[in-house]
Amino acid sequence: MSNQIEVLVVGAGQAGIAMSEHLTARGVPHLVVERDRVAERWRSWRWDSLAANGPAWHDRFPGLEFDVDPDAFASKDQVADYLSAYADKVGAPIRTGVEVTSVRANTGRSGFAVETSDGPIDARYVVAATGAFQRPIIPSVVPADAGFDQLHSVSYRNPEQLAPGAVLVVGAGSSGVQIADELSESGRKVYLAVGPHDRPPRSYRGRDFCWWLGVLGKWDAVAPPVGAEHVTIAVSGAHGGHTVDFRALATSGITLLGRANAFVDGALLLGDDLRHNIAAGDANYLSMLDEADAYIERNGLDLPEEPQARVLGPEPDCVSNPIRELDLAAAGITSIIWATGFATDYDWLKVDAFDDAGRPAHSRGVSTEPGVYFLGLPWLSRRGSSFIWGVWHDAKYLADQISIQRGYLAYEGATEAASV
Numbered sequence: 560m561s562n563q564i565e566v567l568v569v570g571a572g573q574a575g576i577a578m579s580e581h582l583t584a585r586g587v588p589h590l591v592v593e594r595d596r597v598a599e600r601w602r603s604w605r606w607d608s609l610a611a612n613g614p615a616w617h618d619r620f621p622g623l624e625f626d627v628d629p630d631a632f633a634s635k636d637q638v639a640d641y642l643s644a645y646a647d648k649v650g651a652p653i654r655t656g657v658e659v660t661s662v663r664a665n666t667g668r669s670g671f672a673v674e675t676s677d678g679p680i681d682a683r684y685v686v687a688a689t690g691a692f693q694r695p696i697i698p699s700v701v702p703a704d705a706g707f708d709q710l711h712s713v714s715y716r717n718p719e720q721l722a723p724g725a726v727l728v729v730g731a732g733s734s735g736v737q738i739a740d741e742l743s744e745s746g747r748k749v750y751l752a753v754g755p756h757d758r759p760p761r762s763y764r765g766r767d768f769c770w771w772l773g774v775l776g777k778w779d780a781v782a783p784p785v786g787a788e789h790v791t792i793a794v795s796g797a798h799g800g801h802t803v804d805f806r807a808l809a810t811s812g813i814t815l816l817g818r819a820n821a822f823v824d825g826a827l828l829l830g831d832d833l834r835h836n837i838a839a840g841d842a843n844y845l846s847m848l849d850e851a852d853a854y855i856e857r858n859g860l861d862l863p864e865e866p867q868a869r870v871l872g873p874e875p876d877c878v879s880n881p882i883r884e885l886d887l888a889a890a891g892i893t894s895i896i897w898a899t900g901f902a903t904d905y906d907w908l909k910v911d912a913f914d915d916a917g918r919p920a921h922s923r924g925v926s927t928e929p930g931v932y933f934l935g936l937p938w939l940s941r942r943g944s945s946f947i948w949g950v951w952h953d954a955k956y957l958a959d960q961i962s963i964q965r966g967y968l969a970y971e972g973a974t975e976a977a978s979v
Contacts, residue, residue: 564590566961567673567682569662569907571597571653573642574688574935577620577951579651581958587965591688592675594658597646600692601639604713608741609635610796612733617769618947620645630767632796663909664928669968671910671930683930684961685908687919690935691945693904697897698729701822707887712738712898718745724893725749727827729819731756731836732791735898736803740795743813748891752816753805753833758793758840759847761802764855764862768794771851778943791900793840802844805837809875817881827885834878841871903936924957930964932957 566582568575571593582589596602611618616629623645625633633641646653658676662685665672673680695711703709708722712734718741725748728739739751759768772778793803809815815837818830848868855862887895903919912928914920920927923940933939934957935950943949 562678562680564588564673564680564682565965566590566684566686567592567659567671567680568686568688569659570688570690570935571646571651571655572600572688572690572935573598573947574690574950574954575653575686576642576646576649576651577954578686578688578934578957579646579653580620580622580649580951581955582961583649583651585958585962587958587961589652590680591651591653592657592659593653593655594676596655597653598639598642600690601635601642604692605635606712606715606738606741607635607717608797609737610800611635611638612794612796613769613946614767614796614800617767617773620947620951623648632800659907661907661909662931664911664930669930684932684964685930686932686934686957687905687908688934689905691903691937692901694902695897696899696902698819698899700729700819701827701887701895705822705825705887707892708894710894710896712896715896718742718747721747721894725891727887727892727895728752728898729895730754730791730898730900731793731805732898732900733794735791735896736793736805736808737795737797738896738898739813740797740808740811743808743811749813750816750885750890750892751808751813752819752829753836754791754818755832755836756791756793756840757843758803758805760844760868761794761800763848763851763868764865766851766862767800768847771847771854772942775850775854778941778949780942781938781940783938783942804872805840805878806872806875809877810872814882815875815877816885817883825886825888827887829881829883829885831881831883833881834874837874837878845869924953925960932961 566589568578568591571591575591579591610632614630615625615627615633619625625641627633661674663672670683671685673682695713697711726742727750728735729752731753739749743749761768795803816829817833819827820830821828910928910931912926912931919933921933924933937945939953944953
């Protein structure tokens with residue numbers, strides 16, 4: 560490996576590949592390093608049956624279509640293969656099996672000293688394209704020695720890997736609801752702890768949720784609503800794509816629970832927020848239908864009416880009479896799956912590019928440390944930033960910013976030129 564690099568891109572997932580495409584288009588020399596394989600998170604951090612949450616026509620790079628029906632939801636392996644094919648298509652200079660262990664600003668000159676598992680690198684610019692899903696979060700609610708198998712959703716593969724018995728799934732975002740549904744369909748007794756969430760329609764009046772977000776201008780929102788910064792989205796591409804319906808999940812045999820708050824003497828103490836969370840999710844769902852109807856009327860579109868979409872089923876008993884304390888052993892629970900999200904992990908990036916809480920400090924990915932850029936984070940510039948198509952547009956912006964900085968550095972100036 561050459562130790563002189565103009566731009567070092569760390570990570571060869573969707574963010575790193577998109578960054579490489581735009582740097583190449585601008586003639587900027589660069590190298591992408593990846594500690595595992597290309598698109599590794601799609602390969603080994605997903606369960607076997609996972610499908611993308613967006614249809615193939617929408618969640619892709621502009622330069623290549625998926626080799627599936629445009630309205631289908633690609634499997635995790637199809638997404639990984641797609642990203643690898645795109646990296647080949649754009650000729651991304653990727654070195655796999657290279658882990659970056661530290662990045663430090665040079666003293667007395669521009670650029671950064673980078674330590675890797677394959678030797679040192681001197682880079683003028685560094686793009687942290689490792690994304691947001693770096694360190695799985697398991698809340699310290701149930702002690703590790705409590706007698707239950709506990710794993711994060713990244714370690715879940717299929718129902719057969721779990722010990723016989725009932726399963727508690729904590730988290731009502733896309734991962735939690737899909738895993739709970741799969742376990743229930745396999746014959747397991749499932750308990751699902753449901754926190755605050757948005758519950759959009761998978762499709763409405765012949766158009767997918769992703770299309771509605773586009774025409775309603777919601778993909779371009781630059782910040783989440785106040786108080787909803789960490790609200791999860793209950794949406795699914797499983798079974799060909801369907802609207803997540805917690806009432807239907809309860810009818811299928813899944814017991815819904817409130818927030819998992821504490822574990823005392825073998826019992827899980829649950830919050831009293833279940834009914835509120837379900838109602839808030841329903842309100843979010845219905846408001847989306849209202850906005851869609853208004854858009855159709857305003858623009859005179861001829862889309863089929865769908866009155867049944869507004870019919871909500873009866874409130875399940877587990878919501879009307881919520882369980883406040885659950886003895887896990889008595890319920891037959893042997894496994895707990897924590898679908899509780901991720902934290903960023905930039906321990907290797909030892910520069911002044913973080914706020915007091917340790918979060919990346921940036922404006923549209925341009926960090927407070929000159930020469931360091933972030934890519935692939937949720938809400939980096941807009942709502943769509945963490946999606947394949949969204950990260951492509953963010954990478955284009957960052958490539959422009961790097962090109963602008965290179966232009967300044969290339970300027971010699973009248974005085975300097977005259978003295979040569």
